[in-house]
Amino acid sequence: xxxxxxxxxxxxxxxxxxxxxxxxxxxxxxxxxxxxxxxxxxxxxxxxxxxxxxxxxxxxxxxxxxxxxxxxxxxxxxxxxxxxxxxxxxxxxxxxxxxxxxxxxxxxxxxxxxxx
Amino acid sequence: xxxxxxxxxxxxxxxxxxxxxxxxxxxxxxxxxxxxxxxxxxxxxxxxxxxxxxxxxxxxxxxxxxxxxxxxxxxxxxxxxxxxxxxxxxxxxxxxxxxxxxxxxxxxxxxxxxxxxxxxxxxxxxxxxxxxxxxxxxxxxxxxxxxxxxxxxxxxxxxxxxxxxxxxxxxxxxxxxxxxxxxxxxxxxxxxxxxxxxxxxxxxxxxxxxxxxxxxxxxxxxxxxxxxxxxxxxxxxxxxxxxxxxxxxxxxxxxxxxxxxxxxxxxxxxxxxxxxxxxxxxxxxxxxxxxxxxxxxxxxxxxxxxxxxxxxxxxxxxxxxxxxxxxxxxxxxxxxxxxxxxxxxxxxxxxxxxxxxxxxxxxxxxxxxxxxxxxxxxxxxxxxxxxxxxxxxxxxxxxxxxxxxxxxxxxxxxxxxxxxxxxxxxxxxxxxxxxxxxxxxxxxxxxxxxxxxxxxxxxxxxxxxxxxxxxxxxxxxxxxxxxxxxxxxxxxxxxxxxxxxxxxxxxxxxxxxxxxxxxxxxxxxxxxxxxxxxxxxxxxxxxxxxxxxxxxxxxxxxxxxxxxxxxxxxxxxxxxxxxxxxxxxxxxxxxxxxxxxxxxxxxxxxx
Numbered sequence: 001x002x003x004x005x006x007x008x009x010x011x012x013x014x015x016x017x018x019x020x021x022x023x024x025x026x027x028x029x030x031x032x033x034x035x036x037x038x039x040x041x042x043x044x045x046x047x048x049x050x051x052x053x054x055x056x057x058x059x060x061x062x063x064x065x066x067x068x069x070x071x072x073x074x075x076x077x078x079x080x081x082x083x084x085x086x087x088x089x090x091x092x093x094x095x096x097x098x099x100x101x102x103x104x105x106x107x108x109x110x111x112x113x114x115x116x
Numbered sequence: 117x118x119x120x121x122x123x124x125x126x127x128x129x130x131x132x133x134x135x136x137x138x139x140x141x142x143x144x145x146x147x148x149x150x151x152x153x154x155x156x157x158x159x160x161x162x163x164x165x166x167x168x169x170x171x172x173x174x175x176x177x178x179x180x181x182x183x184x185x186x187x188x189x190x191x192x193x194x195x196x197x198x199x200x201x202x203x204x205x206x207x208x209x210x211x212x213x214x215x216x217x218x219x220x221x222x223x224x225x226x227x228x229x230x231x232x233x234x235x236x237x238x239x240x241x242x243x244x245x246x247x248x249x250x251x252x253x254x255x256x257x258x259x260x261x262x263x264x265x266x267x268x269x270x271x272x273x274x275x276x277x278x279x280x281x282x283x284x285x286x287x288x289x290x291x292x293x294x295x296x297x298x299x300x301x302x303x304x305x306x307x308x309x310x311x312x313x314x315x316x317x318x319x320x321x322x323x324x325x326x327x328x329x330x331x332x333x334x335x336x337x338x339x340x341x342x343x344x345x346x347x348x349x350x351x352x353x354x355x356x357x358x359x360x361x362x363x364x365x366x367x368x369x370x371x372x373x374x375x376x377x378x379x380x381x382x383x384x385x386x387x388x389x390x391x392x393x394x395x396x397x398x399x400x401x402x403x404x405x406x407x408x409x410x411x412x413x414x415x416x417x418x419x420x421x422x423x424x425x426x427x428x429x430x431x432x433x434x435x436x437x438x439x440x441x442x443x444x445x446x447x448x449x450x451x452x453x454x455x456x457x458x459x460x461x462x463x464x465x466x467x468x469x470x471x472x473x474x475x476x477x478x479x480x481x482x483x484x485x486x487x488x489x490x491x492x493x494x495x496x497x498x499x500x501x502x503x504x505x506x507x508x509x510x511x512x513x514x515x516x517x518x519x520x521x522x523x524x525x526x527x528x529x530x531x532x533x534x535x536x537x538x539x540x541x542x543x544x545x546x547x548x549x550x551x552x553x554x555x556x557x558x559x560x561x562x563x564x565x566x567x568x569x570x571x572x573x574x575x576x577x578x579x580x581x582x583x584x585x586x587x588x589x590x591x592x593x594x595x596x597x598x599x600x601x602x603x604x605x606x607x608x609x610x611x612x613x614x615x616x617x618x619x620x621x622x623x624x625x626x627x628x629x630x631x632x633x634x635x636x637x638x639x640x641x642x643x644x645x646x647x648x649x650x651x652x653x654x655x656x657x658x659x660x661x662x663x664x665x666x667x668x669x670x671x672x673x674x675x676x677x678x679x680x681x682x683x684x685x686x687x688x689x690x691x692x693x694x695x696x697x698x699x700x701x702x703x704x705x706x707x708x709x710x711x712x713x714x715x716x717x718x719x720x721x722x723x
Contacts, residue, residue, distance in 0.1 A: 004552070005389045008380045011555025015376035018559065019362070022373075026363040039362045046377075055389050115556040 006058050009050070010114050013058075016047045017108075034095040041080050048073045062114070068104035075100040117717040118202075118214035119143050119188040120294065122275045122285045122305030123315075124332045129184035130174055136304075136311045137186050138167055142367070142510040143307070144717030145188035146196035150174075151203040151210035151277055152181030158210055158279040162201035183282045185275045185305070187212035190717045193220070194237030204236070206244035208251060208279030209260070213240040214307060215272035215292040216723075223267060243268065247276065258329055261286040262342075265327055271467060271723075275305050285330045289322035293465055293493065296320040296328060296335055298349060303330045309352050310508060320349045321491050366710040368511035368603070372696050373562060375516050376555035379689070381505040382520045383551055386527045394531040394548075399500045403532035406456050406481060409436045412444050412472040413460040414720065416514040416598060417521060421460055422591035423688045424525035431539055431547075431685070432532035441468035442723065444475065451479035459485045460525070462509060462517040463719035464492020471723060473497055486524050488517050502528070511711050512718045513602045515696045518595065519558075522689045526551065550683035554690070560680040561693040568694055571658050571675045572701030576604065578629045582620060583610040583695075584650075585633040586643045592633055592688045596695035603703040603713045613646040626654040629674065631698065635687045636665035644669045660694050 020043045027036035050056060051066055051073075058066060083097040119140030123129045133150045148170045149162030161179050163169035167188070187202035193216070194200040203210040217223070220239035227245050234241055243264060250260035257278040265274065271291025278284060287294055287305050297304030297312035297319055306312040309319050322328060325340030326347070339345040364370035386394050409428055411421040418440055425436040437449070441459075451457060457480035461469045464487035473494060476483055485498035488506050495501035504520035530547055533539040539547070575581060581600060585593030594610030601608045611620050613632070624630070630650045634643040640661075647657055647669065656674040659666065662681050670676050677698075682690045703710045 005384055005387070007549075007553040008383050008555055011376045011553070011557070011559055012380035014559050015374070015380075015555065015562075018562070019373060023363045036363065039360070042360070043362065057389070115559070 005055075007114070009056055009058060010111055013047065013050060014111055014115070016043060016050065019043050020047065032094055032096050033091065034089040034093050035091040037080070037095040038091070041077065044073050044077060048077065058114075062110060065104055065107045065110050069107055072101045072103050117143055117190040117719060119145065119307045119311065120185070120212050120214050120273055120275055120305060121187075121307070121311050122185040122212075122277070122287065122330075124183050124283060124285060124303045124330060125299070126302055127182060128180060129182050130179045132315070133184050133186035134167060134171055134174070136306060136315070137170075137188050139311045139313065140188055140307055141167065141712060142512065142718050143188065144190050144512060144712060146191050147189045147198070147201035148187065149189075149201045149203055150179065150184055150186040151205065152179050152184035153277060153279070153282040154179075154181030156280045156282060158205065158208065158277065160203050160205055160210060162198050162203075164196055164198055164201065181282070183277065183285070185210060185212045185277045185285065192216055193239045200236050200238050202240060203277070204238065204241045204244040206241070206248035209244055209247045209257070210277045211240060211244040211247065212275050213243060213272055215290075216270045217242060217268050217272060218270035219268070243274065257281055257284060258286055261288075262327060265290075273307065283331045286327065287322070287330065288327040290325055290340075291467070291470075291493075294322045296322065296330065298335070301332050303332055303335060305330065317352050318349055319352050320347050323347060324493070365704070366511065366700070368513055368515060368696075368700055368710050371509055371511050371516045372693065372700065374507070375519050375693065376558040376562070378506045378516050379519055379523050379558060380555040382523045383527070383554065385503070385505055386524065387548060387552065393534055394527045396500070396502065396528075396531060401456075401482060401484070401500055401531075403432060403434065403456070403535035404537070405454070407435070407452065407454040409434055409456050409458060410449070410451065410476070410480070411436060411438045411458045411460065412441050412469060414441045414466050414468055416518050416595060417460040417462060417466075417469075419591045419595040419598070420518055420521040420525060421458075422594070423522055423588060424529060426588050426591075427526055427529035427685065428532060431529050432536050433538045434532055434536065439472070441466065441472045444472040451476050453479070453481050455480045457483050459483070459494055459498065460487075460521055461485070461492070461494050462488045462506075462514055462521075464489040464494040465719050466494070467720060467723045470494055470497070486521055486528075488520070510718075512713055512716045513599055513696075513699065513710075515692075519689050519692050522692070523551070523554070526685065526689070547683070547685060550686055554686055557680050557682055557686075557690055558693060561690055564677060564679070564694065565697060568677055568697040569701040571677060572698050573705050574675065575600075575606075575629055575658070575698060576702045576705035578606055578627070580623065580628060581606055581608040582623070582628065582630045583608065583633065584613045584616065584630060584643070584646060585610070586613040586639045586646075587637070588684070588688050589633040589635070589643075589691065592691055592695060593631075595692070596631060596633065596698070599696055599699035600702060602716060603699055603710050604706050604708055605714070606702065606706075613643045616646050616649060621649060621653065624650055624653040624655040626656070629656045629658060631658045631660065631695075633691050633695070634659065634661045634665055634669075635679065635682065635684070635691065636662050636668070637684045637687065640665055640668075647673075658698075660691060
């Protein structure tokens with residue numbers, strides 16, 4: 001049997017990213033309130049946990065893009081946590097923050113190419 | 117089924133109890149209630165229907181007190197009514213109960229001889245009355261509760277609260293699970309860790325026959341023999357216990373969407389990076405030494421077993437029997453010492469499956485379970501417990517647990533094939549590679565959500581629906597039908613395509629939608645012939661297939677649902693997604709309660 005779990009991990013990562021995308025869309029569509037930001041924070045943390053786990057390895061051609069995603073998510077989470085600590089918002093409060101490294105959009109196409 | 121919570125706290129108990137009961141809603145219920153002790157006085161509030169009715173009652177008629185017990189009831193003995201709702205109270209004692217007291221008639225007769233009358237039809241009232249009876253005879257609350265528990269036969273979890281005792285709950289477990297939560301000068305009781313998740317992450321699970329005495333600062337557990345018992349306190353991961361729909365309308369939708377993630381977890385657990393074989397942890401299980409496999413389960417897990425029968429027979433050339441757990445014991449099947457007995461249950465607490473497992477104890481070579489809850493009774497009573505890693509499943513209609521069960525069972529079949537030498541290394545590698553790619557393919561199936569919703573809109577107007585499948589898709593046809601009837605209340609049946617002409621075809625007319633699960637595989641042509649027979653009688657076919665299958669057979673069908681290409685062995689796992697989404701969107705279109713469908717319970721803990 002082959003011993004490489006790359007494809008399993010790509011599938012897992014894509015599903016988590018799909019859920020984050022859905023949560024971000026809901027956040028934008030519903031007044032950017034904390035309830036949706038909280039859901040997004042939870043799911044993004046799951047992505048971070050996956051891609052920073054010891055045995056996660058999608059191979060050399062994706063290393064750089066995964067590194068960019070890690071930086072984006074760590075930066076985003078840091079800004080989220082800082083804003084949350086400052087304001088301790090309630091679910092219906094508007095929750096907006098900036099200043100984090102942007103999402104590496106090229107990753108989507110790269111992952112899809114590995115699935116096809 | 118029924119849910120139990122209890123709190124000895126530092127704050128008002130009623131809102132904590134109601135919130136905890138909300139977290140147990142997923143188990144299914146039709147009435148709810150709480151009792152508290154306030155300044156030594158026992159009071160209670162109960163309401164029929166959803167928890168919002170109990171909350172409304174508490175707004176108008178508050179129940180103060182920092183100690184309390186609560187319950188969601190799924191009716192067994194007596195209709196859903198305020199009178200039958202828990203907690204049951206008899207004089208100075210209130211009781212909540214999950215399970216069935218099988219000897220309650222005998223106990224009622226005994227109490228009647230003492231001139232004690234009854235107000236309800238429930239078995240639980242008997243428990244409260246018997247405890248009161250023992251209290252009147254001079255026993256302390258703890259002694260009275262213990263003496264009552266000694267008299268009970270059946271499966272139960274119980275919590276007792278007493279008048280004048282605002283720092284005491286007595287709890288007991290026999291057959292139904294119960295967890296104790298440790299807080300900071302607070303103590304909690306819950307049917308599972310989910311109920312207690314925001315309150316504490318420190319949990320002690322009671323074991324079979326245990327009874328516990330809780331105060332705010334102490335927990336004393338005795339086993340069935342009355343001896344002090346030392347039970348481990350575990351720190352659970354709150355993330356695993358927290359139940360949150362996120363941005364999804366229903367838990368079921370979230371759980372369907374999570375499938376690529378949790379199936380990947382299952383695959384990584386049994387086929388870790390670097391391993392070239394399926395790896396079962398901590399076991400010397402060797403299928404080459406076994407003659408036969410007996411699989412037992414209920415509901416959706418039963419259909420997972422039926423699917424696995426094909427895998428074990430085709431891949432490992434191993435004879436397999438599959439039984440519904442509630443019937444298994446009554447056949448008194450001979451189990452030899454070269455039989456592997458395998459039990460599948462999401463909760464690991466399914467009463468019939470547990471009873472079947474106990475029937476096999478001492479007969480089978482090994483007892484293996486495939487469960488989602490590693491601390492469950494079924495897991496603990498097995499020689500080998502294989503977790504499916506699906507995470508908490510809240511929707512009553514099982515989705516992600518089903519695909520994880522299938523994934524684990526397929527890996528087990530591959531292990532059997534390797535042990536028995538029935539597949540070559542190349543064939544094993546081929547299957548393993550396909551399995552490792554499954555999460556990505558599941559993502560592609562989920563992309564069809566919109567198209568499936570359109571088909572479901574049409575399906576929602578039907579009164580009856582048939583599902584057809586052949587070979588590996590036959591059990592999935594039955595699972596698809598079960599999913600649809602569970603949550604949309606539309607009558608649905610799953611048939612082997614080849615059986616159509618032996619009866620079901622008489623049902624076909626222009627009003628009958630027929631969902632055909634047919635990947636372009638070795639039996640596709642035969643299935644399409646059966647589909648043509650349906651269309652010739654004006655039946656409305658929804659064809660679920662891949663590009664090749666749809667290109668060949670889409671003429672004249674009502675609608676199509678397009679799936680990606682997949683290794684034939686994995687098709688039942690992939691095609692579960694459209695079956696689940698069809699049921700989900702049909703139920704949403706009909707406006708039914710998707711996550712808590714009427715009359716159903718998530719964890720069936722009574723026989």
